[in-house]
Amino acid sequence: MITIKNYIRAGSLQEAYDLNQSRQNRVIGGMLWVKMANSNVNTAIDLSDLGLDTITETDSEFSIGAMVSLRQIELHEGLNKYTNYAIKKSVGDIVGVQFRNMATVGGSIFGRFGFSDVLTMFLTLDCDVELFKGGIISLEEFSKMERDNDILVRLIVKKTPGNFVYDSMRITKTDFPVIACGVSCVNNEYRFSVGARPAKAILLRDEEGILSNGISEDSISAISKWVAEHTPTQSNLRGSAQYRTHLIEVLIKRNLLKLRGEISGNSNNFE
Amino acid sequence: MEIQITLNNRTIKSNIEPDCLLIDWVREHGCYSVKRGCETSNCGLCTVLLDGKPVLSCSMLAVRANGHNVQTLEGLQEEAKDFVEFIADQGADQCGFCNPGFVMNTISLLRENPNPTDDEIRAYLSGNLCRCSGYEGQLRGIRNYLNSKNK
Numbered sequence: 001m002i003t004i005k006n007y008i009r010a011g012s013l014q015e016a017y018d019l020n021q022s023r024q025n026r027v028i029g030g031m032l033w034v035k036m037a038n039s040n041v042n043t044a045i046d047l048s049d050l051g052l053d054t055i056t057e058t059d060s061e062f063s064i065g066a067m068v069s070l071r072q073i074e075l076h077e078g079l080n081k082y083t084n085y086a087i088k089k090s091v092g093d094i095v096g097v098q099f100r101n102m103a104t105v106g107g108s109i110f111g112r113f114g115f116s117d118v119l120t121m122f123l124t125l126d127c128d129v130e131l132f133k134g135g136i137i138s139l140e141e142f143s144k145m146e147r148d149n150d151i152l153v154r155l156i157v158k159k160t161p162g163n164f165v166y167d168s169m170r171i172t173k174t175d176f177p178v179i180a181c182g183v184s185c186v187n188n189e190y191r192f193s194v195g196a197r198p199a200k201a202i203l204l205r206d207e208e209g210i211l212s213n214g215i216s217e218d219s220i221s222a223i224s225k226w227v228a229e230h231t232p233t234q235s236n237l238r239g240s241a242q243y244r245t246h247l248i249e250v251l252i253k254r255n256l257l258k259l260r261g262e263i264s265g266n267s268n269n270f271e
Numbered sequence: 272m273e274i275q276i277t278l279n280n281r282t283i284k285s286n287i288e289p290d291c292l293l294i295d296w297v298r299e300h301g302c303y304s305v306k307r308g309c310e311t312s313n314c315g316l317c318t319v320l321l322d323g324k325p326v327l328s329c330s331m332l333a334v335r336a337n338g339h340n341v342q343t344l345e346g347l348q349e350e351a352k353d354f355v356e357f358i359a360d361q362g363a364d365q366c367g368f369c370n371p372g373f374v375m376n377t378i379s380l381l382r383e384n385p386n387p388t389d390d391e392i393r394a395y396l397s398g399n400l401c402r403c404s405g406y407e408g409q410l411r412g413i414r415n416y417l418n419s420k421n422k
Contacts, residue, residue, distance in 0.1 A: 004290035004332070046335065096313075097376065097380075097395055097398055098327045099312060099327060099330075102327060119275050174313070230397050242295075
């Protein structure tokens with residue numbers, strides 16, 4: 001159980017940041033993961049009044065506030081058109097509609113949780129994060145950083161031309177993933193994001209140029225094997241490291257096959 | 272902390288602790304249809320509508336609902352009546368514990384999407400767990416309701 005002594009709706013990012021410097025205080029995001037902990041919070045910091053719950057689309061990018069809910073990105077027409085509905089696919093199995101109305105994009109990304117479909121998905125995009133003190137850095141860099149006391153303000157998804165496919169394996173449909181795989185081809189660069197390893201998602205690229213002559217049955221098999229071999233996995237109650245490695249190869253292969261179809265109009269089963 | 276919530280069209284002022292959860296607050300105000308079925312924000316039994324959107328009241332601080340509109344099944348009897356009989360006709364409910372949360376989320380589904388496909392029904396209600404049934408009876412009930420409405 002979690003206990004909270006004080007609750008403050010921050011009036012500014014500065015106030016939220018200042019409050020967050022104490023280790024006893026906690027930004028509560030959608031409060032879904034925070035609530036799971038057995039802890040005593042001195043001050044719960046709520047970012048709800050900072051206008052961070054909107055998605056803004058321009059010709060070149062999407063700006064997604066940290067307090068935007070998973071349901072909002074699931075239903076956002078522009079984001080889903082741009083990602084071939086991979087965004088919808090990535091969050092659609094997260095518990096239920098009620099949960100996704102509460103869980104925030106910022107909470108999921110800032111937490112860099114191992115189970116995060118959201119982090120896995122967004123790593124396939126050309127995406128930056130804006131931190132109140134740390135400024136704008138790439139999501140890939142942010143994903144490798146240790147958790148600190150900064151405040152995540154928003155995500156910036158650039159509309160770099162690309163194709164995106166997402167899939168996950170779950171023991172039961174609405175549970176955490178056993179493994180999550182996103183594949184994209186952004187500006188002709190292939191990206192492979194693997195989450196729920198069960199550690200937090202990592203992003204791999206085709207370093208050996210296996211796909212440099214295009215995606216054929218053979219090169220898809222070869223790169224899927226390569227990604228599986230180069231992704232560290234571990235065992236936990238949802239599956240063994242060996243099983244995960246096997247699943248990575250299968251899902252990367254499937255995603256690439258879909259991506260190949262994508263170019264002629266296939267998508268993430270949400271046509 | 273002083274809060275003011277409109278619960279089923281009644282404005283209530285109350286003084287709460289900062290960590291009071293919305294589920295406990297609505298139950299304290301007589302809404303016993305709202306229940307805890309898990310401790311992992313997974314079962315959907317505690318579903319209420321916050322400004323019309325379904326949320327898990329077990330995972331929301333009551334103070335976050337300050338100034339907002341909260342509805343529970345107690346306040347939506349008429350709207351529920353339309354389709355619950357179709358579900359009952361299928362004998363879908365066994366113990367009935369999950370029913371209020373299920374009905375609340377079905378109300379929300381039908382408001383958002385008045386003519387859902389079976390897959391859309393399954394997807395929307397996937398966060399409402401029932402441990403007696405296999406969901407088929409509920410699905411048939413909702414399907415029969417939609418068919419009768421569209422006749």
